[in-house]
Amino acid sequence: MRTIAIITKDVRKYWWLVAGGLTAIFVLEMLALYSPQLIKKAIDRLAAGQADPHGLGLIAGAIVALSLGVAVLRAVGRPSMLAFGRIVERDLRRHFFARVIALPRSAIDKQPAGDIMARATYDIDNIRLAAGYGCQAAINSILTLILALVYMIWMSPVLTLLAMVPMGAIPWLTRRQSIRFHQCHKSIQESFSALTEESRDSLNAIRLIKVFDLTAVKDRQFDRLAQTHLDNNMQLARVSALYLPVMTLVTHLSQAVVWGCGGAMAVLGMLTAGEIVAFSAYLVMLKTPLVYSGYLINLYQRAKSSCTRVDRILNQFIEALDKSSPGQVVPCQDKDTDIVIKNLTFTYPGESRPVLTNISLRFPHGTTTALVGPVGSGKSTLLQLLTRIHEPPQGTIFIGHTDITQMPLHRLRSTIAMAAQAPFVFSDTIRENLLLAFPQASDDQLWQAIEAAGLTPEIRALSQKLDSLLGEKGQTLSGGQRARLCLARTILPSRSMLLLDDPLSSVDTKAEARILEQLSHLRKGLTNLIVSHRPLSLSFCDHIVVLDGGCLEAQGNHDDLIKTCRLYRQLVLSQQIAAKLNPTAAMSG
Known part of the structure; x- marks a missing residue:
């Protein structure tokens, strides 16, 4: 959905709010622009010697009443x-x-997080300002211009025409400034995005920056981006600085014409003194919208640039959504079905070499299957395709008889729980980190998940236990503890399919084997797919699949693969040698 479509939908939904606001603005402008007519009447009576205290009092009271009405309506x-x-x-x-959050991984990888943050904050703020205050100010200015000109023409068409002569340069200047404003705002928004991304990147890597003493390097990078942003803003300030003086000069020239030509017309009896004063008052009222037009153009161009930037994200997502959820969506028929992969070949966008080539597998429901292989063999990619983090080719991955590309994403992912290779913990309590996966979970269920992840002793040792507040990204926990906390969060919902992408790589081998085997027994009757770079930890699995270079090398149980698969024997032997050479190297945190 495009930005304009969202705003239009809000206008239709909250029409009463918009209509009420615009009506109040229209009425207050009518009242405000009638005040010079009352002043004209009072001056003309005084000039003609027809004024009396009672009549002037009534006019003064009417002006006060109009002012109060304007104040109330403005409020x-x-x-x-x-x-x-x-x-x-x-x-x-x-x-x-x-x-x-629903963008496919391929789209997220192309968009820096800092740029997305800038669009979500700075750009949406610009749109909000234009939709609210900008719209109110624009309607105010347009009504003032129209009504003031109507009154001026009614009093003296000739003087109105003479007063408008100096304003002939305004349309040309406005168009010229509008183009320059747009160019300036585009540069400002791009430099702001770069500055936000640099700030985010530095904050995320603050420990690394300190360890390697990169403070001076990062300072120079930030200073360069900040200077670019400052230069862009100064360019906008220079462009804006020209507009206000020119508009002020134009309005002052118009005032000079009114008092010069209007005064002569009054001497000749063509205008009264009251009409000259009222005419001058209307010209002063015209000054505000004319001078303010520079700000409104500035605001409009800023919002226009922001709409374009926000639409790039919304349109990108719509395209991805259309691919993910075609018109004819087929629901997931039964959660107790096998996972079937048929002739799967997958290449990352922008790459020429496939990551997976002609993979055909079946994962029977209720079994525990391991995926092993060297680094870069496609194990993690296969799990990401199963969850559609990356979009698989149609007709290659099925749950039962249903192609997963034909399933609604929320339906597919509601049946799958996945623990990623890099654990992520939010800066909140342990309880809130766990409840993120299953908000309805009781304390007993939380402790069961923690026990299954082998984290119970560490959590019970904390003074606040489940309510212990974790540091930024869980830095108060060790790497192994973060990994096990994320594993507990993953298994808490007890979904029909569990995908583990080597989540226990920071835990020692014995602990990993014990935790994974406990999980296998705990989830007996449910489907489990486990990736690990340590095959001995997976010897208990019902089925083991060996991948190499994106191709299916072999499959079977642990004993059969030891006898028949050379690559599997090498992986097991490498793990055994590493354990003998350094038995304490893989201790958990």
Whole structure:
């Protein structure tokens, strides 16, 4: 859904808020622009010697009443439009976030996180400002221009024409400045994205920067990007600085024409003194929208650039969504079915060499299968294709008889739990990290998952136990503890399929084998796929698949593969030699 479509939907849904705000603005402009007519009447009566205290008092009271009405209506109209801007901001952020987290991995890899953050904050703020305050200010300015000109023409078409002569340069100047504003804002938004990405990258790698004493290097990089951003903003300031003085000069020239030519017309009896004063008041009212037009153009161009940047994410996601969820969506018929892979060949976007080549496998429901092989053999890629983190070719992976590319993503992933190779822990309590996977879980269920992951002694040793607050990205835990906490979070929902992408690589071999075997017994009757670079930890599995260079090398149980598969024997022997040479090297954290 494009940005404009989201805003249009909000206008239809909250039409009463927009209509109320615009109505209040229209009425207050009518009241505000009638005040010079009352002043004109009072001056003309004074000039003609027809004024009396009672009549002047009534006019003064009417002016006060109009001013109070304007104040009340402004208190209604302006907040209504600002509230609408906040509604647009809320809905844009919701759509943007929902689409970003659902983007396929291939799209995420092309988009730096800092750039996405800049679009989600700076750009959506610009759109919110234009949709709320900008819309209110634009309507205000347009009504002032139209109504003031109507009153001026009604009083004196000739003087109105003379007053408008100096303003003939405004359309040309406005168009010229509009183009320059757009170019400046585009550069500012790009430099802001680069600055945000550099900040995020430095904060994520702060420990590495300190360890290798890279502070000076990162400072220079940040200073260069900050200077670029400053230069872009200064260029915008220079462009903006020209606009206000020129607009002010134009309005002052118009005032000079009114007092010069209008004064002469008053002497000749063509205008009254009150009309000259009212005419001058309307010209002063015209000054505000004319001078303010520079800000509104600036705001519009900024919002236009931001809409384009936000749409790039939304459109990218729509394209990915269409591929992921075609028009005819076939639901997952039964969770108790086999996983079947038929002639799967997969190549990463932008690469020429396939990662997996002609893979055909069957993982029977209720069994535990291991995937082993050298680094780069395609084990992790296969798991990511099963969850559609990367999109597999159609007709290659099935759950039962259903092609997973024809399933709704939420339906597919609701049947799968996956622990990634790199554990990620949120800066929150242990309880909240676990409940993320299963919000309805009881404390007993949380402790069962922790026990299955072999983390119970460490958690019970903490003073706050489940309510212990973890540091940034779980840095208060060791690598092995983070890995086991993530494993506990993965197994907590007890879904029908469990995919483990070597999540216990930071745990010692014996602990890994013990935890994985316990999980196999705990999940008896459910499907488990386990990737590990240590084959001895997987000897208990019902079935073992050996991959090499993206091809299927062999499959069978541990005893059969020891006899028949040379590569598997080499992997086992390498693990045994490593354990003898350094038995304490793989101790858990």
